[in-house]
Amino acid sequence: MNAAATAVRRPLARLLLMLACVGAAALTAASPAAATSVAGTREERLSNETTSSYWAYPARVATIRKAPSRDAGVVSRTQLQTEIGRPNVYLVLSVIALPGGGERWLKIRVPGRPNGRVGWVLRGALGPLHNVDTQIVVDRSALTATLRRGGRVVMRVPVGVGAAATPTPPGRFWVREKLRFRLQPLYGSFALGTSAYAPTLTEWPAGGVVGLHGTDEPWLIPGRPSHGCVRVRNEENAQLWARTPVGTPVLIR
CATH class of the missing domain: 2.40.440.10 (L,D-transpeptidase catalytic domain-like)
Structure with missing residues (x-):
């Protein structure tokens, strides 16, 4: 089994533990690649949208923002259900932990018009992460x-x-x-x-x-x-x- 396959099959519990308990530095081992520096720390990519991707159900109705900050502009709000009453699903692109033990934010794709929107929510706005390959x-x-x-x-x-x-x-x-x-x-x-x-x-x-x-x-x-x-x-x-x-x-x- 090669390294990429091992990463895909890594137990989900391990990733969730890292998201809950440690900062962005520890997430590097579980992330395919690092992205740009944001607010003094680093955004860690979780989904490549081809061979390993993460999704989650919303845990509550929450504001989706343009940047990982409570002061950033609003993109939309999470919706608990789809238009036909099924549990909604959000694709999770990356994670960032603000410095000094600060808040953790997830970058997500946002369903709805216009197509193609992305935004940031606090980690607690979504439930456990699930992996697909x-x-x-x-x-x-x-x-x-x-x-x-x-x-x-x-x-x-x-x-x-x-x-x-x-x-x-x-x-x-x-x-x-x-x-x-x-x-x-x-x-x-x-x-x-x-x-x-x-x-x-x-x-x-x-x-x-x-x-x-x-x-x-x-x-x-x-x-x-x-x-x-x-x-x-x-x-x-x-x-x-x-x-x-x-x-x-x-x-x-």
Whole structure:
């Protein structure tokens, strides 16, 4: 087993203990890389969004700020639930501990419009961190979705993406919820709800959240038949759903 694989499989309890009890210097061993200096200390990267990423449920409603400071501008507030009432999920990018035994802050990706926002919350705003080694890449040119685990391709399937008037948005997102329902004519039986929001469908249920879901029109895949979501043939979508954990980063390009 190489060093990267060992880091991915490191017991989560060890990382949580370091987050709770020690400063940023001790986190270096658990972090893929160090980022820029902030407020006299160092920001330590936790997620590379390809082979090792961390996510958490919110512990409370809290202010998300533009910088790791109580005086920084406001980006948004954490939400305990998604639009359909499932527990919300936040992707955690990095951690910083302010000097002199000061507060610990987590840098997170923020779901909601506009897509692509990031911000900082106090460590206590989120619950325990969970690790995933998976990533989904949706290629809108090749019309494929690829699931990787530990950097290795697990499966690649043809997809249908948004039409020109209702495009699938590009960017870095993550799986916030896994939905399973009785067979739906439009969506099949399985869907992965992401943190992406379709740019043109604000009036749709749940505000236009982009999902990866099944279809009742498999002959349109591969293609561009959707209103912004990513359509997958039902049998392949069932496999993708089963192999993809909550918190998996999603790159749409």
